[in-house]
Amino acid sequence: MSNEKIALFTIFGGTGDLAQRKLYPSLFKLYQKGYLKDHFAVIGTARRPWTDDHYHEVISDSLADLNADQETVTQFASHFYYQSHDVTDAEHYRTLKKLSEKLDAQYGLQGNRIFYLAMAPNFFGTIAQHLRSENILTDNGFNRVIIEKPFGHDYESAKELNDQLTATFNENQIYRIDHYLGKEMIQNITAIRFGNNIWESLWNNRYIDNVQITLSEKLGVEERAVYYDNSGALRDMVQNHILQILSLLTMDQPVEFTENDIDVEKVKALRSLRPLKPEEVATNFVRGQYGAGDDAKAYRDEDKISSDSNTDTFVAGKVMIDNYRWSGVPFYIRTGKRLADKFTRIDVVFKRPVVNIFNHEDVRANDDAATSLDPNILTINVEPTEGFELRMNAKAIGQGFATTPVKLNYSHDAEATAGSPEAYERLLHDALNGDATNFTHWQEVADSWKFVDVIQKYWDEHQPEFPNYRPGTMGPDAADELLRQDGHRWVYRN
Numbered sequence: 001m002s003n004e005k006i007a008l009f010t011i012f013g014g015t016g017d018l019a020q021r022k023l024y025p026s027l028f029k030l031y032q033k034g035y036l037k038d039h040f041a042v043i044g045t046a047r048r049p050w051t052d053d054h055y056h057e058v059i060s061d062s063l064a065d066l067n068a069d070q071e072t073v074t075q076f077a078s079h080f081y082y083q084s085h086d087v088t089d090a091e092h093y094r095t096l097k098k099l100s101e102k103l104d105a106q107y108g109l110q111g112n113r114i115f116y117l118a119m120a121p122n123f124f125g126t127i128a129q130h131l132r133s134e135n136i137l138t139d140n141g142f143n144r145v146i147i148e149k150p151f152g153h154d155y156e157s158a159k160e161l162n163d164q165l166t167a168t169f170n171e172n173q174i175y176r177i178d179h180y181l182g183k184e185m186i187q188n189i190t191a192i193r194f195g196n197n198i199w200e201s202l203w204n205n206r207y208i209d210n211v212q213i214t215l216s217e218k219l220g221v222e223e224r225a226v227y228y229d230n231s232g233a234l235r236d237m238v239q240n241h242i243l244q245i246l247s248l249l250t251m252d253q254p255v256e257f258t259e260n261d262i263d264v265e266k267v268k269a270l271r272s273l274r275p276l277k278p279e280e281v282a283t284n285f286v287r288g289q290y291g292a293g294d295d296a297k298a299y300r301d302e303d304k305i306s307s308d309s310n311t312d313t314f315v316a317g318k319v320m321i322d323n324y325r326w327s328g329v330p331f332y333i334r335t336g337k338r339l340a341d342k343f344t345r346i347d348v349v350f351k352r353p354v355v356n357i358f359n360h361e362d363v364r365a366n367d368d369a370a371t372s373l374d375p376n377i378l379t380i381n382v383e384p385t386e387g388f389e390l391r392m393n394a395k396a397i398g399q400g401f402a403t404t405p406v407k408l409n410y411s412h413d414a415e416a417t418a419g420s421p422e423a424y425e426r427l428l429h430d431a432l433n434g435d436a437t438n439f440t441h442w443q444e445v446a447d448s449w450k451f452v453d454v455i456q457k458y459w460d461e462h463q464p465e466f467p468n469y470r471p472g473t474m475g476p477d478a479a480d481e482l483l484r485q486d487g488h489r490w491v492y493r494n
C-alpha cells in the first residue's frame, strides 16, 4: 500500500529563517521516504520579488547539510512555486487562489490544502480572514492551518488570536506547533508511563518525592533577539514546552490513545495547576538574566537588545498540582540561555526507603532512619542523549556489607537516533495524516497562559536585579535556594 500523502502546502513566510532551516529540510525528508511523491506542491510566499528559479536555489541550499543526491534535490525543488505576496493585500490572495487551483489540477491534489503560517503572529488573523473571504479554502479536500509559536503574548492576546482563527477554521483544522511534542523522548513519556506497570503504579504522591524538568541551552539569543527581548524565557519556553511536558508527566491515563482522550487528560492536568497568588510569585519563581562571561557578552550587550533590558533569560520555578495523585509533590522546572550545556532532561525523584536497615549506627544516631540511602531517580534524557537512567542502591562489591548507588542505563543507539525523524518532519507528517495528537489544543494554551500571566504580571511590576548569573553556570544561586528551602536539590548540577 502506498504511503503517499496528497496536499498543496502554502507557506506564508517562505523566505524566512524557519522555512529555510526547518520546513524545507523536513519536507525533503518526507519526500525521500516516499510520503511526498508525485502529488504534492508547495507555494512559498513572502514580499520579496523572487523568481521560481531563485526559489529552487534557496530550496537546494537549505538541503545542503543533508548530503542528498542532486537529481533528487532538483526533482523535489521542481514542486516548489514562489509567489510574491503581501499578506495584508487582498489582491494578492486572488493570484494565490489562481495558482493554487492550477497546481491542484496539475498535480492531482484533490483539494487538500495545508497552510503553514511561518510568520510573525500579528499576521495570523489577517491571513486566516483572507483565506476565507477570497475563497482559497476548498470544499472537496481537507483544509488545515499550522500555526507557529508564540500563540499570543498572554491569555487575552491568545484568545483574540484564537477568535480570529476560529472565524475561518474549526478547532480540528488548527494545528498549533509545539516542536517539543515532536521529539522522540517527549513522545516516549506516555509509552513508559502507560506501558509499564511498575511506573504507573508508583506514579503518584505516595512514591514520588519531587520531579525536575530542565531545558538548558548553551547558546544565547542568536538571530531572534528582537522577538526574544519582547518575550523572555517564561513566555518563550515555560508557557508552551515546559507546561506541555508537565501535562504529559502528570495526566491520568487516557481511555484510549487518541487525540481527544489525551487532550481531555492534559487539560485536566493543566487545570489542576495551583495558580499562584501575586504575593507567592517571589517565593516560588526565580528569574535571571546572564551577565558577561569569559567568552560571552552580557545579554544587555547583545545585538538589538536594549542596554537596560529586564527580559528574563532564565526561569526556575516550583509548580504544585492540586489533585489526588499529585498533592504535595513539587515539580521544579528551569530553563535558560547561556547555561552550562545544551540538554533536556526530566528527573523523577522517588521517596527514600522508610528505614535504612543496612547502617544500624546511622539509624540509631539519626532521627531520620533513611538518611544514608539515596533516593531512586528515574531520568528521562530527552537530548542530546535519548534514553533512560535509573539510580538504585545495591550492595558494594567485596567483603562486608555496604550499599552503593548504581545506575541502570538505556540509550537509543546512535544509528537509530540518526535515522529517526526530526521534530518538524514528524509534526508535518502528522498534519498530513490529520493527526493533531502532538499539537496543542486551545484549552491547553488558554490554561497555560492563565498560569503564566500571574507570574509575568508580578515580574513586570517589580524590577529585577539583573544581571544575576554568569554564562556557563546553571543560573542564579536563587534557583538552587528554591529547592534547598524544601530540603531538595537539583539532580543535575554543574
Ligand SMILES: NC(=O)C1=CN([C@@H]2O[C@H](COP(=O)(O)OP(=O)(O)OC[C@H]3O[C@@H](n4cnc5c(N)ncnc54)[C@H](OP(=O)(O)O)[C@@H]3O)[C@@H](O)[C@H]2O)C=CC1
Binding pocket: 012, 013, 014, 015, 016, 017, 018, 019, 045, 046, 047, 048, 085, 086, 087, 088, 117, 118, 119, 120, 121, 148, 149, 150, 227
Ligand atoms: N526561526 C525559528 O527558529 C523559529 C521561528 N518560530 C516562529 O516562526 C515564525 C517565523 O519565524 P522566522 O522564520 O524566524 O521569521 P523571519 O523573520 O525569518 O521570517 C518572516 C517571514 O515573513 C515574511 N513577511 C514579513 N512581513 C510580510 C508581509 N507583510 N507579507 C508577506 N510576508 C511577510 C518575510 O519575508 P519578506 O520580508 O520577504 O516579506 C519572511 O519570509 C514566527 O512566528 C516565529 O516566532 C518559532 C520557533 C522557531
Ligand SMILES: O=C1O[C@H](COP(=O)(O)O)[C@@H](O)[C@H](O)[C@H]1O
Binding pocket: 179, 217, 236, 237
Ligand atoms: O521554541 C524555542 O525552542 C528553542 C529550543 O529548542 P530546542 O529544540 O533546540 O531545544 C529555543 O532556543 C527558542 O528560544 C524557543 O523559541
